Amino acid sequence: MTPPRPYAGNGEHTTSYYAASANTRILRPALTGDQSFDICVVGAGYSGLSTALHLAEKGHxxxxxxxxxIGWGASGRNGGQVVNGLNASLQTIERRYGQDTATFVSGLVMEGADIIRERVKTYNIDCDLKPTNLFTAYTDAHMRELEERLALWRRYGIETQEIVSKANIRDYVGSDVYAGGMIDHAGGHMHPLNLALGEAAAFEQNGGTIFEMSRVIDVCYDQPNPVVKTAQGSITCKKVVLCGNAYLSHVVPKLTARVMPVSTQMMATEPLSQDQAERLLPTDTCVEDIRFILDYFRLSADNRLLFGGGTVYGGADPKDIEAKLRKNMHKVFPELKATKIDYAWSGNFALSFSRVPQLGRLNDNTYFAHGYSGHGVTGSHTFGRILAEAIDGDMSRFDVFARLPWIPFPGGRLFRVPYSMVGSWYYSFKDKFGV
Structure with a gap:
């Protein structure tokens, strides 16, 4: 088979702040020849790393x-925000799938953040992990939404959040644009690429093997022992786990239509003075507003403002990322109008139509997880543990998610982008006018 055009250029990390400040640049070998392992995981992002590390700890x-x-895709480019919950709210899950499923999901929405903190502590991962995240509201309608979310989560026994009034919002973010917010003391933020690199090293410490620069061109899973093929080699295994998410592309056609790549953009300012950094974010929390097309931002360890937002359905990169984001950054922080931008980058996440992550099997020996819809930092760590449990023999949590129906994008692959754009315009209109 002729390998398709490389999806990642030369395979090196994008020119992001994260890549420039990565702890290590060790290159693992490419897969060559025909090799055998019990389990092959496709993709070294958070889903793949979480699954593989849990399995390696179990002796597989x-x-x-x-x-x-490692971490080339969303796992090494994202906002670095440790946000609890799924994209779809507990209220939505309750309405769609019933009380039992909502109760089950409520029991694991905090798990991903706990796994990250445990990994950082156990393996001494240097990723600038800091506590808390703040959701901000632009309107009174947004505040009501946050109050309803707080009440719902408390009904399910989750009590880590509290409302921040308009009078007190400046204690957390030095801006006059917000009507208030809600802080989650169990959230946090970190350097996402360094977290991925640290988890990769932990996996290898537990006997795992990583092949980089080895794009999968075919997965022969419809046989007793699946074979994962690259241009230079192959792995025959007993189980295969597909964790390519937004970048799996057409390698496994059955999964292609299930999700849609969506790009989001980020930029990093020049380092700010300590006084300015403390003025913008006095408690060093990370922030995201609750609009449909949201902004998110935080401080890096060296006091840069990392500011992200925007979406492009289909996964294309904007021509001028800095121009796209600067207007929103200046709206929140007018004092940064003369501040230099040192880095700007884009990356894709995988959107599912239901906004609920998908976990499942193509057959008895082929597992997959994808579609975190912008909440992949915590969700991928949770689903990695659940995948590992299933492969190790405990299917109880896996089966709950695997039974949930997935909803195709209206119009199929051809019209999913324009359909989603229309929906985006509608919700952006509601955000703009507070309706």
């Missing part, structure tokens, strides 16, 4: 095959 013989560098 596991290899990860990555088409570019």
């Amino acid at each position: 013989n596991v290899a990860i095959v990555e088409g570019a560098r």
